[in-house]
Amino acid sequence: MTSGSENIQPTRGELLKLKKRIELAERGHELLQEKRDALVTEFFDHLDTLKEKREKVDEEMEEAFEDLIEAKVVSGNLSLEQIGDASKRDIDVDVDTRNIMGVRVPFMEVENVKREITERGYDLQETSPKVDEASEKFEEALQAILELAETEEIVKSLAREIEKTKRRVNSLEHVLIPRLEENKEYIEMRLEEQEREDKFRMKRVKQKIESQET
Amino acid sequence: MDEDEFLKKQIKNLNTHLPKKRNTLEKLLDMEKPHVTNRDGSDYRFKKSELNYLSEIISEKEYSKLRLPIMIRVSPQLGRGTSKITGKIEKKVVSEILDKEREKGEELLIYRPETRKIRKKLPTTTQYVFMISGGR
Numbered sequence: 513m514t515s516g517s518e519n520i521q522p523t524r525g526e527l528l529k530l531k532k533r534i535e536l537a538e539r540g541h542e543l544l545q546e547k548r549d550a551l552v553t554e555f556f557d558h559l560d561t562l563k564e565k566r567e568k569v570d571e572e573m574e575e576a577f578e579d580l581i582e583a584k585v586v587s588g589n590l591s592l593e594q595i596g597d598a599s600k601r602d603i604d605v606d607v608d609t610r611n612i613m614g615v616r617v618p619f620m621e622v623e624n625v626k627r628e629i630t631e632r633g634y635d636l637q638e639t640s641p642k643v644d645e646a647s648e649k650f651e652e653a654l655q656a657i658l659e660l661a662e663t664e665e666i667v668k669s670l671a672r673e674i675e676k677t678k679r680r681v682n683s684l685e686h687v688l689i690p691r692l693e694e695n696k697e698y699i700e701m702r703l704e705e706q707e708r709e710d711k712f713r714m715k716r717v718k719q720k721i722e723s724q725e726t
Numbered sequence: 727m728d729e730d731e732f733l734k735k736q737i738k739n740l741n742t743h744l745p746k747k748r749n750t751l752e753k754l755l756d757m758e759k760p761h762v763t764n765r766d767g768s769d770y771r772f773k774k775s776e777l778n779y780l781s782e783i784i785s786e787k788e789y790s791k792l793r794l795p796i797m798i799r800v801s802p803q804l805g806r807g808t809s810k811i812t813g814k815i816e817k818k819v820v821s822e823i824l825d826k827e828r829e830k831g832e833e834l835l836i837y838r839p840e841t842r843k844i845r846k847k848l849p850t851t852t853q854y855v856f857m858i859s860g861g862r
Binding site: 533536537539540542543544545546547549550553554557606608609610611612613614616619621680684688 | 729730733734736737739740742743759761764768769770771773774800801802806807838841842845846850853854856858
């Protein structure tokens with residue numbers, strides 16, 4: 513970026529070009545400001561959601577482990593391991609991306625995390641109800657953990673984009689627009705000066721012609 | 727790159743996240759992975775839970791009229807923090823969520839707290855559009 517007005521041609525054409533550039537820069541500045549504001553709003557809203565989801569995960573994990581301990585007491589370690597093996601399965605996590613104002617963020621849709629009691633694969637007659645309770649709590653916690661991961665990544669991506677957009681807004685606001693305005697003022701001043709010089713010259717010529725005529 | 731060119735590119739890039747063509751709720755509800763294709767070629771996915779929510783607040787007849795994502799049009803000319811929703815059904819959906827009395831016409835002006843509410847309720851089925859020229 514050049515500073516000052518050394519390389520500027522003080523012509524009307526240049527002034528017109530400069531006015532158009534200022535208009536473009538101001539429009540860009542306003543739009544980027546709107547984008548920054550919207551990003552900041554999104555960021556804080558997702559941050560609130562993140563907090564809520566984190567609390568939910570903590571709560572659900574705590575409850576799940578409490579139930580697990582109780583299930584261990586009732587059924588014993590070995591039996592629980594066998595139940596765990598019997599109820600193993602894959603979870604369908606649909607992972608993709610979506611876009612928030614140009615920011616690529618993860619998209620996650622989780623299905624079949626929570627199962628019906630009969631779908632867990634172990635013998636209901638031989639296991640304690642505490643095992644069912646613990647299983648249910650862990651399934652709920654797993655669902656919450658996956659949702660938390662998605663939100664956490666969104667928050668990080670938004671924070672990065674806010675930084676970038678802020679830098680662009682600031683460079684327009686504090687560097688480009690003031691420089692263009694400065695150049696515009698310089699040309700306007702030079703043009704006014706030229707106009708004054710021309711007027712003065714014309715006056716002198718007129719005076720000369722008049723004195724020659726008399 | 728010339729700084730004017732750079733700035734023009736920045737302005738142009740503000741909307742590359744928008745879909746080439748929006749899809750109706752009716753079609754999206756039928757898709758296994760509901761999505762539209764963006765101008766930059768990437769896919770944009772919708773959450774099924776949001777589509778189901780939308781299908782509950784409008785009548786079945788209107789499924790083929792609601793195009794998604796709903797555009798939240800941001801324009802500096804509208805004033806900072808003000809956005810516009812256009813389209814009859816889109817306006818109906820937004821008014822319903824905001825519990826706002828519907829004005830006549832196909833446009834609805836919403837303000838930042840309302841935009842937040844809409845975005846919170848419909849994070850994947852709404853998108854911001856930055857209006858480059860004119861906003862009214």
